[in-house]
Amino acid sequence: MIEVRNIHYSVGPLKLIENVSFDVQPGELLAIIGANGAGKSTLLKLLCKEIAPTEGKIYLREQPIETYKLDVLAKFRAVLAQINTLSVSFKVHELVMMGRYPHFVNKPGEEDVQIVKTVMEETGITGFANRDYNTLSGGEQQRVQLARVIAQIYGQPKGLLFLDEPTNGLDLLYQQQILSLARGLANRGYCVVSILHDINFASRYADKVMILKKGKRIAFGVPREVVTSENIHEAFNIQVRLFHDEEFKCPLVIPSMALSEQTTIK
Numbered sequence: 627m628i629e630v631r632n633i634h635y636s637v638g639p640l641k642l643i644e645n646v647s648f649d650v651q652p653g654e655l656l657a658i659i660g661a662n663g664a665g666k667s668t669l670l671k672l673l674c675k676e677i678a679p680t681e682g683k684i685y686l687r688e689q690p691i692e693t694y695k696l697d698v699l700a701k702f703r704a705v706l707a708q709i710n711t712l713s714v715s716f717k718v719h720e721l722v723m724m725g726r727y728p729h730f731v732n733k734p735g736e737e738d739v740q741i742v743k744t745v746m747e748e749t750g751i752t753g754f755a756n757r758d759y760n761t762l763s764g765g766e767q768q769r770v771q772l773a774r775v776i777a778q779i780y781g782q783p784k785g786l787l788f789l790d791e792p793t794n795g796l797d798l799l800y801q802q803q804i805l806s807l808a809r810g811l812a813n814r815g816y817c818v819v820s821i822l823h824d825i826n827f828a829s830r831y832a833d834k835v836m837i838l839k840k841g842k843r844i845a846f847g848v849p850r851e852v853v854t855s856e857n858i859h860e861a862f863n864i865q866v867r868l869f870h871d872e873e874f875k876c877p878l879v880i881p882s883m884a885l886s887e888q889t890t891i892k
C-alpha cells in the first residue's frame with residue numbers, strides 16, 4: 627500500500643535522504659527509529675507529500691504520490707505532527723470534528739457526527755468532549771489529536787496514518803495508550819507509520835522497524851531481526867544489552883553500564 631523506491635532528498639549539497647526503499651502493507655505498523663538528525667521527519671514529510679523526492683518514487687495505494695491532489699489525499703491519509711498547540715480555543719469535540727473537514731462542505735453530515743462520537747469513545751476522550759482543548763494536559767491533548775486524525779480516515783479502506791513522535795513528552799501510561807491505539811488501527815487494516823524514539827516501544831508494537839542513519843536505511847524488517855545490539859550500536863553509537871521478552875516475543879534493549887560509565891560530557 628505504501629511503496630518507496632530508491633528515494634533521495636537533497637537540499638543544495640546536503641543529502642538528507644539517500645536511496646531509501648521499503649514497503650508497508652495494510653495492517654502493518656512501521657516504526658522509524660534513528661538518532662537525532664538521522665532524517666526521520668524528512669522521510670515522513672516525503673511520505674506525506676509535504677516535500678517531493680529529488681529522485682525515486684513513492685506510491686500510495688498503487689498510485690504515484692505526485693498524481694494525488696491534496697484534497698483527495700486528505701480523505702484517506704492523516705498526519706499527526708509533532709507540535710499541536712492551538713492559539714485559539716476549541717472544544718474537544720470541535721477539534722475532533724476538524725478531522726472530518728475533508729469529507730463535508732458546509733455542515734457535517736450525520737455520518738461525520740457519528741464518526742466523531744465513535745472515535746471519541748474508542749480513544750477514551752468522551753469525558754472531555756466539552757472541555758477547552760487548551761485546558762487539557764499534554765497527554766490528554768495528544769489523545770484528542772490522535773482522535774482527530776483517526777476521525778479523518780475513519781472507515782476508509784486502506785487508510786494511511788503517519789505519526790511523528792506521537793509519544794513525545796508523555797508518561798508511560800499515555801505512551802502505552804497512544805501506541806496501543808495505533809496498533810489497534812493497524813489491526814483493523816490501516817497502514818500506520820510512526821517515528822518513535824523509544825526502541826522498546828517500537829519493538830513491542832511495530833510489525834516492522836526501520837533504522838535510519840544519516841539519511842540512509844541501515845536496517846529494515848521485523849523487530850527481532852532489526853533490533854540487535856549491532857544495529858543499535860551503529861545507529862546510536864551506544865552499547866546496549868539485549869533481552870528477549872517471551873510474552874510479547876520481542877527484543878528489548880537497555881543501555882549497557884560499561885559504555886555509559888565511559889561516556890563523559892564535554
Ligand SMILES: Nc1ncnc2c1ncn2[C@@H]1O[C@H](COP(=O)(O)OP(=O)(O)OP(=O)(O)O)[C@@H](O)[C@H]1O
Nearest residue numbers: 637640642660661662663664665666667668669838
Ligand atoms: N530544509 C532543510 N535544509 C537544510 N537541512 C535540513 C533541512 N531539513 C532538515 N535538515 C537537516 O536534515 C537532518 C535531518 O533532519 P530531520 O528533522 O529529518 O531529522 P530527525 O531524524 O527527524 O531528527 P530528530 O530526531 O532530532 O527530530 C538534520 O540535520 C536537519 O538539520
